[in-house]
Amino acid sequence: MKAQLAMFGSKPVVRPEHRRLEWPVVTQADKDAVLRALDSRKFTVGAKNEQEISGLEREWAEFCDTRYAVAVNSGTVALELALTALGLQPGDEVIVPALSYVATAMAPLYQLAIPVFVDIDPVTFNIDVTQIEAKITSRTRAIVPVHLGGLPADMDEIRALARKYDLLVVEDAVQAQGGKYRGETAGSMGAASVFSLNVEKSVPTCGEGGLIVTDDENVAERCRSLRILGEDLSTEERLYVSATRGSNLKLSSVLAAFTRSQLARFWEYQDRRDKNIPIFLSRLAALPGIVVPPVPEDRTHMWHMLRFRFDPQAAGLDGVTPGRFRQALRRALLAEGVPLTHYQIIPLPGQPVFQEQNAYGNGYPWSLPGTNPQRYDLADYPVTCQVIEDSLCLRRMHLNPDAGPALDEYAAAFERVWENLDVIARFARALDYAPPWAAVKGYEQKAGVPA
Numbered sequence: 001m002k003a004q005l006a007m008f009g010s011k012p013v014v015r016p017e018h019r020r021l022e023w024p025v026v027t028q029a030d031k032d033a034v035l036r037a038l039d040s041r042k043f044t045v046g047a048k049n050e051q052e053i054s055g056l057e058r059e060w061a062e063f064c065d066t067r068y069a070v071a072v073n074s075g076t077v078a079l080e081l082a083l084t085a086l087g088l089q090p091g092d093e094v095i096v097p098a099l100s101y102v103a104t105a106m107a108p109l110y111q112l113a114i115p116v117f118v119d120i121d122p123v124t125f126n127i128d129v130t131q132i133e134a135k136i137t138s139r140t141r142a143i144v145p146v147h148l149g150g151l152p153a154d155m156d157e158i159r160a161l162a163r164k165y166d167l168l169v170v171e172d173a174v175q176a177q178g179g180k181y182r183g184e185t186a187g188s189m190g191a192a193s194v195f196s197l198n199v200e201k202s203v204p205t206c207g208e209g210g211l212i213v214t215d216d217e218n219v220a221e222r223c224r225s226l227r228i229l230g231e232d233l234s235t236e237e238r239l240y241v242s243a244t245r246g247s248n249l250k251l252s253s254v255l256a257a258f259t260r261s262q263l264a265r266f267w268e269y270q271d272r273r274d275k276n277i278p279i280f281l282s283r284l285a286a287l288p289g290i291v292v293p294p295v296p297e298d299r300t301h302m303w304h305m306l307r308f309r310f311d312p313q314a315a316g317l318d319g320v321t322p323g324r325f326r327q328a329l330r331r332a333l334l335a336e337g338v339p340l341t342h343y344q345i346i347p348l349p350g351q352p353v354f355q356e357q358n359a360y361g362n363g364y365p366w367s368l369p370g371t372n373p374q375r376y377d378l379a380d381y382p383v384t385c386q387v388i389e390d391s392l393c394l395r396r397m398h399l400n401p402d403a404g405p406a407l408d409e410y411a412a413a414f415e416r417v418w419e420n421l422d423v424i425a426r427f428a429r430a431l432d433y434a435p436p437w438a439a440v441k442g443y444e445q446k447a448g449v450p451a
């Protein structure tokens with residue numbers, strides 16, 4: 001007899017202790033590192049003989065195969081400073097994928113530059129490199145590929161376009177710390193690249209932090225100045241003289257010390273994750289109608305996030321739409337204790353900040369003289385819409401190095417739900433359905449958006 005579903009009252013498959021895993025794992029070594037920073041009494045990057053921030057910058061550059069790393073107080077700031085240090089000007093256009101964290105598209109606004117979105121690839125979820133060229137204009141200055149979920153983007157194609165049109169490439173490598181693409185390291189393939197150290201990342205800090213990496217000494221030097229109010233740093237003694245606009249964006253040495261300790265055991269953790277996550281994925285891949293994240297042979301997956309697409313036809317459920325199937329599965333799997341989430345409920349160009357072109361008032365930067373009008377129409381991003389509609393994600397905290405037993409239970413929960421697909425189909429057909437973006441003001445019934 002097949003097992004009943006938890007959504008109808010049976011005992012959930014996943015035990016309570018596996019419904020929310022702990023990340024970051026904090027060890028005695030991390031605590032000792034933090035105490036070491038406190039005992040040093042050198043708390044900021046400006047302190048003479050400060051060791052932790054400079055140590056992290058040295059070790060991070062080595063980790064990324066780059067010459068320089070500059071620590072700042074978030075990944076968002078890292079992106080803002082990288083683009084600024086590379087000379088982005090007001091009114092420049094920056095090409096970004098339509099699916100990412102909003103920071104990728106928000107960062108160009110820091111320099112009054114304008115994000116231009118490109119739809120994603122339906123398999124890798126990264127920027128669709130076949131659609132970039134059509135978005136390049138005389139105003140385009142940079143491409144910011146994102147290694148979404150931990151899988152490096154198609155960097156060779158991106159770099160070829162950048163060479164052809166003389167564009168900058170800035171990798172948003174935030175989700176792919178340590179990743180490899182055709183033998184190169186994530187972060188080493190752009191004019192500058194950025195990382196975040198927030199608590200969700202594989203190498204976190206105990207709070208917020210970020211890093212810019214580059215091989216260009218001038219770019220590194222500019223970032224160091226920009227994080228400290230644009231100060232002229234060429235003098236041995238700090239004179240508090242600002243050469244350009246900047247802000248106070250420095251990382252604390254306590255946070256740097258914690259990250260150094262985490263970085264020291266990153267590969268040991270990654271090895272364990274490289275064992276338990278593929279076992280979990282192969283169990284799911286055996287169920288008809290689940291598409292698990294692919295790992296092309298020429299790159300590594302850093303398992304920042306797993307996105308599963310659900311295909312009702314392949315599952316044998318004719319007449320059930322992908323959105324309804326996903327929504328019914330979400331209800332059933334959450335009831336079983338599998339902590340699935342959406343990752344983005346709307347393509348980035350649909351976010352109200354871009355829809356309403358609301359950044360600095362008076363329509364700036366979109367209203368600057370000579371700029372190209374931007375449509376930001378969701379109908380231009382059909383793949384991103386489809387993927388958001390038919391997929392759910394498992395996030396980093398549930399993919400920690402000791403997640404094996406939890407992942408076993410998640411797989412068993414999927415298997416139980418798949419034994420009951422007839423029930424799921426009935427439930428899906430009867431749902432009061434709305435696509436995920438219906439939760440966004442203005443999109444309740446937006447015409448032209450695939451539903």
Ligand SMILES: Cc1ncc(COP(=O)(O)O)c(C=O)c1O
Nearest residue numbers: 074075076101103174196197198
């Ligand atoms: C792809 C991507 N880019 C940028 C950021 C911004 O990093 P932070 O949260 O450290 O500002 C994030 C955030 O996690 C991200 O996922």
